Amino acid sequence: IPVEPFELIVFGATGDLARKKILPALWRRFRAGQMPEGARVIGAARTELDTDGWRRMVAEAIGPAEGLDAFLERLAYVTLDATGEAGWPELRAACGAPEVRAVYFSVAPALFAPLAERVRAHGLADGETRVVVEKPFGHDLASARALNAALAAQFSEDQIYRIDHYLGKETVQNLMAVRFGNMLFEPLWNAQYVDHIQITVAEQVGVAGRAEYYDHAGAMRDMVQNHLMQLLCLTAMEPPARFEPGAVRDEKLKVIRALEPPRWLVRGQYGAGQGQAAYVDDVGAPASGTETFVALRAEVGNWRWVGTPFYLRTGKRLSARSSEIAVVFKDTPHSIFGIDAGAHRNILAIQLQPNEGMKLWMTIKEPGPGGMRLLDVPLDMTFAETLGPEAELIADAYERLIMDVIRGNQTLFMRGDEVEAAWAWTDAAIAGFEAAGERPEVYPAGSDGPRGAERMMARDQRLWREIA
Numbered sequence: 001i002p003v004e005p006f007e008l009i010v011f012g013a014t015g016d017l018a019r020k021k022i023l024p025a026l027w028r029r030f031r032a033g034q035m036p037e038g039a040r041v042i043g044a045a046r047t048e049l050d051t052d053g054w055r056r057m058v059a060e061a062i063g064p065a066e067g068l069d070a071f072l073e074r075l076a077y078v079t080l081d082a083t084g085e086a087g088w089p090e091l092r093a094a095c096g097a098p099e100v101r102a103v104y105f106s107v108a109p110a111l112f113a114p115l116a117e118r119v120r121a122h123g124l125a126d127g128e129t130r131v132v133v134e135k136p137f138g139h140d141l142a143s144a145r146a147l148n149a150a151l152a153a154q155f156s157e158d159q160i161y162r163i164d165h166y167l168g169k170e171t172v173q174n175l176m177a178v179r180f181g182n183m184l185f186e187p188l189w190n191a192q193y194v195d196h197i198q199i200t201v202a203e204q205v206g207v208a209g210r211a212e213y214y215d216h217a218g219a220m221r222d223m224v225q226n227h228l229m230q231l232l233c234l235t236a237m238e239p240p241a242r243f244e245p246g247a248v249r250d251e252k253l254k255v256i257r258a259l260e261p262p263r264w265l266v267r268g269q270y271g272a273g274q275g276q277a278a279y280v281d282d283v284g285a286p287a288s289g290t291e292t293f294v295a296l297r298a299e300v301g302n303w304r305w306v307g308t309p310f311y312l313r314t315g316k317r318l319s320a321r322s323s324e325i326a327v328v329f330k331d332t333p334h335s336i337f338g339i340d341a342g343a344h345r346n347i348l349a350i351q352l353q354p355n356e357g358m359k360l361w362m363t364i365k366e367p368g369p370g371g372m373r374l375l376d377v378p379l380d381m382t383f384a385e386t387l388g389p390e391a392e393l394i395a396d397a398y399e400r401l402i403m404d405v406i407r408g409n410q411t412l413f414m415r416g417d418e419v420e421a422a423w424a425w426t427d428a429a430i431a432g433f434e435a436a437g438e439r440p441e442v443y444p445a446g447s448d449g450p451r452g453a454e455r456m457m458a459r460d461q462r463l464w465r466e467i468a
């Protein structure tokens with residue numbers, strides 16, 4: 001879909017996210033022909049650099065590629081002070097009069113308010129300008145409210161694009177297509193037919209390089225409040241009347257508001273293992289009680305879901321990088337075969353990464369003359385196999401989200417009230433474990449997490465799916 005010529009101002013242009021995600025995403029969109037004549041990117045940061053210096057930095061981040069120079073020509077850089085006045089007139093002078101202007105706050109949340117004020121004061125924003133803000137959107141409900149208020153003082157809600165990059169992932173959107181584009185699933189998508197749902201975001205990486213941020217956040221704030229919460233919302237929400245920002249976000253908000261405080265919550269922290277250092281050594285804080293793993297049982301208290309637990313699990317330094325949403329259906333009410341019927345369940349497993357795709361596990365007869373034996377096999381829709389070379393074309397989350405900003409489509413961005421509701425629930429859960437005062441259970445790096453997570457499932461007579 002073509003977009004209008006745009007001007008994107010990236011604050012925090014020399015930072016990690018800009019170099020690793022935002023600029024490479026823009027490059028790929030450029031290569032795909034989605035940066036029309038006249039579209040430009042202006043980087044701004046405190047680092048003393050000129051345009052050439054920033055172009056070199058970006059080129060290095062992207063790596064050698066044919067046609068890169070033409071992309072780099074679209075870039076300009078201005079050194080600027082987010083909390084003072086230095087550099088702002090220069091930034092103004094570097095800007096044109098584009099059809100669409102977006103400003104991207106790829107900076108710490110403490111800078112959102114001063115940036116928003118200055119962007120307005122220096123004539124870089126009008127009623128059409130779009131503001132993109134990165135996570136973390138606050139540290140708790142109070143700070144998220146303050147950020148919302150600071151942004152609302154300068155912009156209206158329909159100008160604000162709060163990023164949760166999980167919403168830009170292909171399979172996450174595919175979940176909506178599967179739920180609402182097929183007749184097959186929706187009638188069964190409720191407590192009557194679904195035994196439980198498991199949402200796992202397992203990572204192999206540790207926290208090296210982000211110690212300061214992470215040690216104050218922990219997995220609950222870093223992953224559960226945003227990414228896992230969004231996955232839960234899309235899985236649990238009622239069908240919106242239309243695939244439109246207002247309708248989709250209303251339905252997600254209802255899910256968050258229907259969430260009960262977690263009945264069980266297990267925290268873990270990675271220790272040394274498989275040649276990897278322990279978390280406390282990675283962050284240089286021997287006494288740190290920050291969790292790098294969380295498993296919890298969430299319940300959505302409404303008619304559709306009452307009695308169907310949502311088990312969420314996320315952690316760093318686990319055995320594999322693997323994220324999935326698995327909908328585990330109930331046993332058939334009666335087995336006409338008499339044999340091990342309960343062992344066979346339909347599972348719809350939506351794999352977010354790696355190997356995006358979906359598997360629907362079905363029970364069939366084991367082929368052969370051995371009598372009536374049952375066998376579970378997947379209907380496999382791994383993207384790479386089903387779509388062939390087209391799977392290569394799947395855009396990265398940032399590519400999609402940045403282009404949605406330019407198009408003015410807020411569907412895949414979080415609304416202010418949604419973020420606040422998610423924090424309210426998260427704060428209550430954190431208050432719960434802080435009051436209990438227990439330290440997280442240490443698990444070896446490279447394992448599947450702490451034993452406590454398994455005990456939690458065992459209590460419910462269920463098992464986690466394998467992390468693979």
Ligand code: BG6
Binds near residue numbers: 135223
């Ligand atoms: C970020 C978290 O939001 O998401 C990181 O701050 C985490 O801690 C990352 O590693 C995971 O993203 P992805 O796309 O690699 O699954």
